[in-house]
């Protein structure tokens with residue numbers, strides 16, 4: 001399939017102050033789209049000026065929530081080149097998410113080609129300041145107008161991109177996390193491991209209530225026993241107890257994060273004791289009380305590594321790493337970011353220069 005490119009006639013003004021980008025506020029001049037129908041497969045791939053979509057009010061995504069998405073970034077390297085980081089893994093995951101909600105898969109090579117074309121067309125938008133990047137949001141929605149419940153027969157896949165700054169307004173300062181004991185995010189057999197809209201709708205109220213109490217995010221426990229650590233908002237979660245680095249196993253209820261996978265890989269490479277295992281929150285409390293909880297941090301594309309300085313569970317505050325960024329958190333952050341921004345060689349084969 002050939003991607004038809006219709007460049008925008010009038011280009012937008014790009015943000016002058018890269019320190020004020022924030023996250024998810026700005027989109028570029030163009031977007032990629034392609035359509036799907038059961039009888040035809042994917043067709044009409046095109047890059048067009050960024051504009052609102054026209055969809056039928058009966059489009060099935062608006063009623064039954066067939067949607068999957070991804071989040072990844074393009075980085076401007078030290079050499080002014082444009083780099084992607086493990087981008088293929090995002091499309092592999094997109095397809096897995098799609099299958100879970102009865103949506104069609106995309107051809108990974110083709111989707112990558114389309115994304116690269118879009119990023120390079122809008123390459124002036126890839127910001128240069130430290131910590132900034134071009135966020136890439138692939139999205140797939142069910143567009144068939146139909147009000148009966150069943151998988152749709154037509155879909156739209158699109159990619160939008162926009163420059164972003166640091167994810168949290170606290171920057172790399174440790175965040176306060178609220179351990180959620182009222183709501184649950186995902187149960188075994190549900191949608192937890194798919195990047196699909198329902199998971200985020202399910203999490204909003206808990207996040208809002210936590211924010212009102214002064215927390216940045218909630219930490220989810222397992223839906224059955226409300227005991228085992230799962231993940232945080234849009235990040236996977238790691239704890240360092242003594243010399244063991246622990247993260248929840250991919251059991252079906254948490255998102256298989258690519259940053260999570262990087263941390264596991266690097267920690268093992270560094271010879272650390274890295275465990276993917278069930279971790280009861282009582283064990284975390286015990287470790288915190290006896291001074292053995294060394295660090296806690298979240299991982300995700302948006303924030304990379306987000307150190308946790310305080311965890312609050314049933315009204316008790318547990319301070320982690322004296323409320324500062326831990327040594328391992330900092331080392332992991334530096335390592336991953338240096339690879340993403342081509343500031344050092346990439347021994348893992350994760351980086352790809354596209355322009």
Ligand SMILES: *Cc1c(COP(=O)(O)O)cnc(C)c1O
Nearest residue numbers: 234235236255257258259300301
């Ligand atoms: C996207 C996401 C993550 C992080 O995944 P990365 O691939 O590391 O960006 C973790 N948890 C949830 C719920 C997510 O949506």
